[in-house]
Amino acid sequence: MGLFSKLKSVLKKTRDGIANKLNDLFAKNKLGEEFYEELEDILISSDVSVATTMEIVDEIKETAIKEKIKDKDYVINLLKQELKDTISYADPLTVKKPAIIMIVGVNGVGKTTSIGKLANKFVKEKNSVTICAGDTFRAAASDQLAVWADRAKVRIIKSDEGADSSAVVFDAISSCKAKKTDVLIVDTAGRLHVKANLMEELKKMDRVIKREYPEANFYKFIVLDATTGQNAESQVKLFNEAIGLDGIILTKLDGTAKGGFIISLSYELEIPVVYVGTGEQIDDIEDFDAEEFIEAIF
């Protein structure tokens, strides 16, 4: 509800504003049902949930009628501004060293690739970086990660396929402590959030890290694929329940999918999007920009 009370106060402030009067003067286009349906369609097509979409659009509509706003662009801009505010956070998350970052997510969202990009980014920011091949399950996962480690020119700690992932993490932590590494990034096997036993394994890794490396700043990021639909919400909820999440990495934004589920998510959980993946090259990672994200939807 925070959003809408905010929205109302914004509207009140501008009620007598010049812009509004001008709108009245130039109000050629009536804001009919079709216009609001179109707004709904835009949001739903971007994978914003139906419930969130209807709530936002209904409220905007009601307010627009009450405040006698007749300019389409004005309403759209208002909507954009509110959406931006919803997904923005006052202090963006910054990674403080020594840091250990655990990357989690379902299968095929781009965890390993994101780790390669992140490692490269931290190296460029003059940090010593080590990556830990915690995905001991998927065939050739550590080989894939080793290629990225090579590209980013960072150290990789790995073990054989089928090994205990917590044991690999343990080794990586010992090594990073000895070498005073700034950032340790831990890969984990992709797992569907509904698989209880695999989530238990993740909890174990979480416990091991907390126990073995209490002096480090521990960040847990979930990787979400922008092409995903409403299931993203379930993913975030269940991973968050299991280990507690600090941030989101939104990948595959270079396609045509918009990742609108981020908006619905922001209403329920305060987990900020930290980075976005925008391609297959090592530099294709950016800090999340709420404005750009919302503009892409419209």
Added chain:
Amino acid sequence: MALFSGLSEKLNHIFSKLKNRGKLTELEIRTAMREVRIALLEADVNIAVVKDFINKVSERAVGQEILKSLSPTQQVIKIVNEELISLMGSQNSKLTVAPNPPTVIMMAGLQGAGKTTLVGKLGMMLKKQGKKPMFIACDVYRPAAINQLKIVGEKAGCFVFEKGQGKPVKIAKEGVDYAKSYGYDTVIIDTAGRLQIDEDLMQELEDIKKAVNPSEILLVVDAMTGQVAVEVADTFNKRLEVTGLVLTKLDGDTRGGATLSMKAVTGKPIKFCSVGEKLGDIEPFYPDRMANRILGMGDVLTLIEKAQEAVTEEEAKKLEKKFRENSFTLDDFLSQFETMNKMGGIKNIVSMLPGMGINSAKMKINEDSVDESKMLKMKAIIQSMTKKERDNPQIINSSRKNRIANGSGTTVQDVNKVLKQFEQTKQMMKQLKNGKRFPF
């Protein structure tokens, strides 16, 4: 087992609201359709597909068909169900075999859809069918993709043809030639994941297709895909003329509405579903089963699981024998009901039955068959019978009925009701025995 169950719950909820009504008005249909629309959108069915679907269903529902019907709700459900099934197409999990071997199967899809894993699954499936499959590693871009395929190939027991980071078109062609020379009858080509808007890589797929003339081009799609599924499927289909779709990661809790979207936009059959990380975790796609799930087949699977927990194997075998020998007695009848209690009571069971949905508590279910206190009464009646009567209910004449009613503190009518229910159950069991569907 979570496929579509969310959507099913929602639609059940919608129709449970309609169940107590008489005839449906146009307005009511519109309300129901609005709910159907929301449920489908929440399940990630593409918005354009939903609009189309709702129009079609409303058109049929508002017309004569519905008004003439004695049970309008049933009719609406039937129409929605039929349209859903027709949207999802018929079952078709057969892979086309080329007249001259090898049969070439080519994979295509976005990054992370699960192509490489699927290659392994298909390979293993084909091997079980007595084929001699071979893989070709044409994903030369993703780091270690070739290694991954090799490991998968080893697990599936299939040879992997690879030429390192060469040109995919050339590798594909050489691979197929290799298969010809070495007697492999089926070739599965793994390709790199790519965005449908990546012109160069889409062209590459077209070139591979031209070079090896595959009998099957399978578009592999993550079942969790959102609205963009339509665009992805449409573009891949237009560029490659895919022959079928494969859904992956269906073992999660996604509602899988993307399935409907992709089917609607391409018209191509959904050939397989991938339901786990092991190489054996591949299933054919059953559209009717899927549609039934969407539309109120309820949580039958959970019910079956619960029944399995409540009834030991030994008990089940005994019961089965009784059905076979037609010696199902009132004692068995009673123990059946006791089993039901173990499964959480009749209300709980009913709530899991198709069409009842999640909020059966609010619904008026046929009181006679549900009320738990009435079941206690039934128990008293049966326990007031002699052993002989329980084994041979046909000997229960009116004087016996009077005695039983007195003994159980009930009336003769109550006794008659129990006997009638017993006969009905026996009939039901007979049907079950004859291999008919359980009459839920």
